[in-house]
Amino acid sequence: MVRPPCCEKAGIKKGPWTPEEDIILVSYIQEHGPGNWRAVPTNTGLLRCSKSCRLRWTNYLRPGIKRGNFTPHEEGMIIHLQALLGNKWAAIASYLPQRTDNDIKNYWNTHLKKKLKKFQVGSDHHNSTSSYHHIMPKNDYNNERIFDNSKHQYNSNSSLVTNDPNSSVYASSAENISRLLEGWTRKSPFQANNHERTYHDITTECDATTIAAAVPASINQCYKPEIDNDEGINGMNQSDELHCILSYNHNLNSLACENSVSCDSSQKGSENSGFIDQEKLHFMQEEKPKIETNPPLSFLEKWLLEESCTQVDQEVMDELPSIF
């Protein structure tokens, strides 16, 4: 039995989203909140299928999304969570709340798989712990992708911006939508209660030390997002690093079985809940920011339209906190 495609209806648009479509979608979600995707195309007039709308929101427009520039810390997390969980990208993404499963999956397929392969080959030849360092960037990961093209540059937040009004690089706009919308969650009454803070909140507001305290010790034992030199993670030497990563894997396994809800990662319902104590991870399960208050739409739309053509005006960005 072959299921008919969800978007077989004539007139359904496919392909890249335009800024205008994004505005419509964001506006609608501002008003109604995410969910009931079936109704979105009907109510917004978007010529997109519900799936496409949901995907666009969850992978691109949703507040709190961090794009590109995976840190060595994140790389390490992904590598070992993948080793532990397999290709359960959603489960892996739950440990990296600012990343989407799609983003992680893409990054794995395009970067990490190759790096690991290379590493394994290297290990075969050298049988050396230091080989691991080949899969970790020597310095800032940003260096791996060089933008010497005059049309592109990284801004102070390491996000890609374009100076070319004709550029098709729309990702920067969408990233900034995400960052813009992030402001909503910060003022959410939900966060007034300290016990109800989300993992996203913690990672956004706090430094690495706080994150390390918040995340179960066995997970963060080795991975603290502080790599800024050639020394490896937190100044560890290379063999320490490898040892640490291997024990990290071991610790995750232990944790999974200790909690013993289920050691079977293939069970979908327990992907996120089965490995770690519910209480400990309450904040992690709350990673999807809740939209509770809405910013002035006209401002958002104005900004969005401008941003689709040009770089964000710093003055506008400076205005954001007072507006939200």
Add this chain to the structure above:
DNA sequence: AAAGATAACAACCGCGTCGAT
């Protein structure tokens, strides 16, 4: 400078699961 190869990533497709009825 042009053409082909490769990399990167946004989006689509199809299947599985879950909840409502």
Add this chain to the structure above:
DNA sequence: TATCGACGCGGTTGTTATCTT
């Protein structure tokens, strides 16, 4: 309990940018 619709997930494809020859 069975059925159906909605949604989420993972694999895959398509498009664009960048690199290499």
